[in-house]
Amino acid sequence: MFDAFQYDEWGDEIAEFWTFSGGSAGTWIMTVIGFAAMLAAFWGFVILENRKLTHQASRLKASGALDRPASSGMGSSTMGPTA
Amino acid sequence: MISSILQSLIAQAPTLEELQEQVSLDSAILAETFYFWTVVVMWLIHVGFMAYEGGASRRKNLMSTAMKNILTIAVVTPTFYYFGWYIYGCFQEGWPKSGHASPDALEGFCGASAPWANVMGPNLQDHITGVFFLAFLLFSWTTGSIMSGAVIERIRLSAYLILTAILGSAVWIMDAAWGWSSGGWLVTRFGFHDVIASLVVHGVAGAFAFGVLLNLGPRIGKYTADGAARRFRGHNTHLTLMGLMLIFTGFYGFYAACLVIQSTVFPGWLNIYLSPTTLGSIAWVITFGFAGGFTGGWFASKGDPFWTLSGGLAGVIAVSAGADVYHPSLGYLLAISGGMVAVWSGNYIERKLRVDDAVGAVAVHGVCGFYGVFLVGIFAGGYPTGIENVESSFGGQLMGMMAFLPLAFLPGFGVSWVLKQFNLLRVPPEVELEGLDMAEFQQDFYPEFERVPEIVIEPDGREVDGAPVLLDSYWQATTNGRPGAPVSTGEERS
Numbered sequence: 001m002f003d004a005f006q007y008d009e010w011g012d013e014i015a016e017f018w019t020f021s022g023g024s025a026g027t028w029i030m031t032v033i034g035f036a037a038m039l040a041a042f043w044g045f046v047i048l049e050n051r052k053l054t055h056q057a058s059r060l061k062a063s064g065a066l067d068r069p070a071s072s073g074m075g076s077s078t079m080g081p082t083a
Numbered sequence: 084m085i086s087s088i089l090q091s092l093i094a095q096a097p098t099l100e101e102l103q104e105q106v107s108l109d110s111a112i113l114a115e116t117f118y119f120w121t122v123v124v125m126w127l128i129h130v131g132f133m134a135y136e137g138g139a140s141r142r143k144n145l146m147s148t149a150m151k152n153i154l155t156i157a158v159v160t161p162t163f164y165y166f167g168w169y170i171y172g173c174f175q176e177g178w179p180k181s182g183h184a185s186p187d188a189l190e191g192f193c194g195a196s197a198p199w200a201n202v203m204g205p206n207l208q209d210h211i212t213g214v215f216f217l218a219f220l221l222f223s224w225t226t227g228s229i230m231s232g233a234v235i236e237r238i239r240l241s242a243y244l245i246l247t248a249i250l251g252s253a254v255w256i257m258d259a260a261w262g263w264s265s266g267g268w269l270v271t272r273f274g275f276h277d278v279i280a281s282l283v284v285h286g287v288a289g290a291f292a293f294g295v296l297l298n299l300g301p302r303i304g305k306y307t308a309d310g311a312a313r314r315f316r317g318h319n320t321h322l323t324l325m326g327l328m329l330i331f332t333g334f335y336g337f338y339a340a341c342l343v344i345q346s347t348v349f350p351g352w353l354n355i356y357l358s359p360t361t362l363g364s365i366a367w368v369i370t371f372g373f374a375g376g377f378t379g380g381w382f383a384s385k386g387d388p389f390w391t392l393s394g395g396l397a398g399v400i401a402v403s404a405g406a407d408v409y410h411p412s413l414g415y416l417l418a419i420s421g422g423m424v425a426v427w428s429g430n431y432i433e434r435k436l437r438v439d440d441a442v443g444a445v446a447v448h449g450v451c452g453f454y455g456v457f458l459v460g461i462f463a464g465g466y467p468t469g470i471e472n473v474e475s476s477f478g479g480q481l482m483g484m485m486a487f488l489p490l491a492f493l494p495g496f497g498v499s500w501v502l503k504q505f506n507l508l509r510v511p512p513e514v515e516l517e518g519l520d521m522a523e524f525q526q527d528f529y530p531e532f533e534r535v536p537e538i539v540i541e542p543d544g545r546e547v548d549g550a551p552v553l554l555d556s557y558w559q560a561t562t563n564g565r566p567g568a569p570v571s572t573g574e575e576r577s
Contacts, residue, residue, distance in 0.1 A: 011207045031165075031199050038161040042248070045154075045241040046507065049523070053239070056522035057511035066513055068558045 111210040114345050118214035124336025125221040127329045129156070132228035135326030136235055139317040139389075139442050141537065143518020144236045146528050151235070151243050155227040158244045159251040163223045165198050167252035168216055171259055172196025175266040211345075218340040219259075222284055223251035225337070229288035230495075232442035234295060236315075237302050237515050240523065242508045246498060250291045254494050258283050258487050265357045265470060269486065273479035274468040278354045279341045279365065279403035281455030282483060287491040289449015293438070294495030298503045301439030303515055304539060304549070304556040311542035312433050313552070320388065327392040331373060334399060338369050338406065356469040360407040368406040368414040372399035375415040379422025390429070393443055394422030397451040404455040408463045417458055421451050453488075456480050516557050 060066055097105070133152035140148040159167075173193040195202050195212065202212040227247035234243060262269040263283040269275035277283050306312055317323055342362060343353040354360045373395045380394015401421025402414045409417070429446035432438050440446070459466075460477030468475050502508040509515075514522040521527070527534070537549035 015207055027199050027201075027204070034161065035165050038158075038165060041161075042158070042241075042245065045158075045244050049239055049241045050507070053510055053514055053522050056517075057513040060513040060517060066516065066554070066557060 110345060115210040115214050117344060118211075118218050118340060121336040121340035122214070122217050122221055125218075125225075125333050125340060128221070128225055128333030128337065129228060131326045131329030131331075131333060132225075132231065133326065134322050134329060136232045136323075136442060138319040138322030138324075138326060139232065140235050141315060141518070142318040142527075142529060142534075143520055143537075145318065145520060147240060147519035147523050148235045150523070151231045151240060151247075152228055154240065154244055155224050155231065155247050155251070158248045159223050159227055160220060162248045162252035163220050163256070164203075164216075167223060167256045168196045168203075168219065169193075169198070170253065171219065171256045171264070174257060174260045175264050175268065177261060177268045219256070221340070222259075222280070222337070223255065226255045226284055226288040226291075227251045229285065229444055229448045230292040230295065233292040233440045233444040234299055235441045236519065237509055238295075238299055239507060239510055242499070242502050245502065246291075246295060246495070249494055249498055250288060254291060254491055255284060255287050258287050258490055261486065262483050263355055265355070269479070269483050270356055270469045271471060271473065273482045274466075274473035274475045275479050275483040276356070276408075276459050276463065276466060276468045276475040277404040277456050277483065278356070278360075278408075279338055279369075279406045281400050281402075281404035282452045282487055284452070285400045285403075285448040286452025286456065286484075287487055289445045289447075289452055290488055290491035291495035292440070293445045293449060294492045294497075295499040296438050296440060296445070297496060298499040299509060301437070302441070303512060303560055304553040305439045306437060307542060310437055312437070312439075313542060314540040315549075316538055316540065324388065324392055327396065331395065331399075334369065338365050338403075341365075354407050358407070358468060358470070364408075365406045367411040368402050368409050369399055371411045371415040372402040372406075372418040372421075374398075375418025375420075376401070376422040376425075379419040379424075380426055381422075383423040383426035387426075390426050390443070393429075393447050394425055397425030397447045398422045400448060400451040401455045401458065405459040405463045408459075408466055413462060417462070421454060424454055425451050453484055456484055512557050512560050516553055 129152060133149050136152065137145050137149045173196065194200060197203070202209045203216070206212070227250055230247060230250060231243065259267075259280075261267045262275045262277060263280060264270065267275070302315065304313060305315070339362065341355055342360065342365070343355065343357065344351075349359075351359060352361050376395040376398015377391055378394075379398060381391045383394065384390035398418030398421040401424070402409060402418050406414070425443065425447045428450040429440070429443040432440055432443075432445055438445070457480060459475060460480035464474070464476050466475045467473070473479075499508055510519060510522070537553070538546050539549035539552050540546055
């Protein structure tokens with residue numbers, strides 16, 4: 001009564017599909033590529049952000065907006081921090 | 084006629100073996116369904132952390148704050164799959180190998196937790212591994228999110244992602260293997276009892292975050308020249324409070340996912356140590372934990388909204404370690420104390436230690452996580468933990484605390500120190516002053532709203548224009564090379 005749908009038979013065929021079997025060449029290859037992609041993503045996060053931050057910090061310095069006024073120690077800058 | 088019908092029905096009736104097989108399958112699918120939906124509920128924890136921290140940040144740092152929470156999922160998921168789960172399966176007897184084998188560890192679990200194992204992917208014969216892995220993965224994200232709030236508004240996104248991968252996929256899961264598994268050496272030898280992860284998730288994440296904060300330093304302008312703490316206004320307190328309420332909702336899923344159900348192997352619910360319990364037991368304690376925590380937080384902070392809600396979280400964390408044991412009244416009382424401990428320790432960390440923890444994560448999660456395990460030693464000593472019924476004790480709890488404090492703090496401090504040496508830990512002070520969103524995303528995320536001058540709250544409670552304070556702090560930071568170093572206000576100098 002539990003076999004009205006051919007679940008077991010079809011399941012056996014599906015289980016032979018390469019991604020379903022641990023230890024197969026496909027599994028190893030995908031694991032290695034996935035691991036490498038993970039490491040590459042970390043490298044990319046660091047490099048891309050460093051580029052953005054360096055660029056923005058340089059731009060802000062060059063603008064002079066954050067320079068200390070010669071006459072006063074206080075913030076007469078035109079670019080004050082905003083909330 | 085009737086006889087032939089009966090014979091036909093009997094011929095179609097399943098055998099006892101077929102029925103047993105079907106019941107077993109149904110039970111496995113019940114467990115699979117249960118864990119899947121706990122994970123769905125636990126997603127709310129991360130929605131909540133994102134809203135909570137986003138609201139606590141200043142407008143200029145909103146998206147960079149939220150992006151940390153989102154990308155936590157992007158980095159912890161693969162790292163936990165490729166090595167985190169393997170650590171949980173294979174290091175329960177300690178690392179380096181203690182030589183004390185853990186016969187209580189699930190047989191074959193080590194090999195089955197490797198990313199190339201045949202159960203670590205689609206497998207028609209296995210209904211449990213995928214969802215069980217997923218539940219643990221959600222815990223891993225949570226450890227990252229706990230640290231995330233402490234470091235907002237000045238840490239580099241990439242530095243945070245490296246740190247959170249280490250915390251979420253190595254540090255916390257190593258301590259889970261030791262003290263949050265049926266075969267962990269702290270459990271089998273010392274009866275260590277931390278059933279809903281007061282210490283193994285919260286305490287460890289808090290200790291790791293504390294190590295990071297020591298290297299990261301405070302936000303520019305946080306402290307005056309004499310070391311008194313200023314306060315920065317979060318840009319949306321409503322968002323913060325809603326975030327906390329979402330975290331609380333997700334915590335019910337977190338609590339449920341900490342139990343084990345598989346009714347054909349054993350008759351009811353088990354905790355993570357495979358000791359019998361019920362879902363109702365922990366339902367009492369989490370709810371009374373919130374009630375007590377809100378109460379304690381309210382009174383200790385004299386009604387401060389942020390600390391009242393954080394007190395609720397602290398209250399639950401304080402009672403989580405013994406949530407399968409405590410009577411609701413005991414849970415309520417202990418949670419009140421937990422809410423108070425969070426407020427007092429948060430103030431101490433900010434004002435005495437001068438560590439700038441933007442959301443009080445070290446106090447709420449770190450201090451109360453350790454406090455929760457400490458309480459089990461006092462109020463649940465003698466409880467038979469694990470399948471060998473090793474009695475919980477104050478000494479055993481202390482052993483766990485002594486093992487996990489360095490396990491969490493040292494990697495957090497060490498890795499952040501290395502990042503700092505390469506100038507990869509903190510954003511440039513110019514970027515911090517302007518706001519991280521402009522550098523990271525080149526836009527303001529409330530484009531329809533006029534930008535208003537930033538307000539800073541001085542230690543005496545006065546609200547002052549933030550520009551002179553922060554600019555002066557920036558100038559001194561760029562002079563002495565120490566971003567966030569205490570600086571004087573204009574008034575003090577004049």
